[in-house]
């Protein structure tokens with residue numbers, strides 16, 4: 001096991017790298033994709049797979065052992081499966097996970113298994129077909145739902161379903177979504193909306209997870225599940241007798257920054273110490289200028305040291321983050 005050299009100024013050890021492999025997405029979710037059409041990154045500005053692999057190897061030498069692939073939508077990028085095989089083969093990586101909207105996943109499910117991916121996070125904010133189409137700009141609900149069921153049959157576990165809780169958008173569905181866990185082994189994760197970029201939601205649609213929880217409680221007692229070391233920020237519960245579980249990720253009402261173990265690598269080749277702070281360190285330019293591993297490792301340690309103690313989002317002031325979620329990788 002590699003010693004972790006990525007300790008920040010607040011004694012947090014950073015062992016988790018989230019990688020956005022593209023800023024492109026096949027959906028246009030109103031809370032994620034910006035109001036105006038922003039120029040997409042040119043192909044040459046997006047890190048090539050071999051560049052990502054080199055950066056990951058350096059990260060692993062410093063103590064990174066957990067990777068999540070995200071975007072944009074990772075499955076829109078060509079060659080993803082071959083890349084995942086190479087990623088999994090890097091010695092020292094314990095876990096590679098994928099976050100996807102699952103619209104395009106069907107032909108890749110078996111290959112993902114073959115590439116060693118076991119953990120999937122699927123974003124699904126509604127169980128209503130027409131609402132999905134309004135929210136995501138595409139009539140994709142049936143496809144996503146059947147792909148989730150297929151992934152479950154194939155044994156992807158945990159299979160997490162990310163639900164962003166939003167006022168006036170899906171705030172009448174939380175109990176219905178939570179009730180899926182009675183019969184299915186899903187891990188539903190309710191996520192508080194974060195104000196980022198310039199989304200197309202008409203106002204800040206924030207709903208606190210306390211309110212989500214109040215809506216769920218009539219279904220039955222929520223029994224807490226004890227947290228494991230590598231569990232991430234969700235507070236986890238199970239409805240008594242349910243197969244699946246329910247988690248609450250509450251960046252706005254409960255900072256979980258004290259336990260944050262993450263760095264992000266954006267599609268444009270920047271290391272981002274905190275999702276909710278716009279500071280980024282350019283690793284791509286150095287890499288393309290021919291920097292050696294030691295110089296690139298230095299960018300990692302600088303990114304670790306630049307990690308703020310906690311984010312600045314605030315329930316009342318709602319100070320927002322300029323970067324777009326689809327460009328950073330959620």
Ligand code: SAM
Nearest residue numbers: 032071072073099100101123162193194325330
């Ligand atoms: N395309 C993939 C997907 O749909 O899961 C990966 C990228 S998406 C940006 C990653 C996650 O970020 C999704 O679960 C999405 O719901 C979440 N997300 C996007 N914008 C958000 C926001 N403003 N607040 C909270 N979560 C957000």
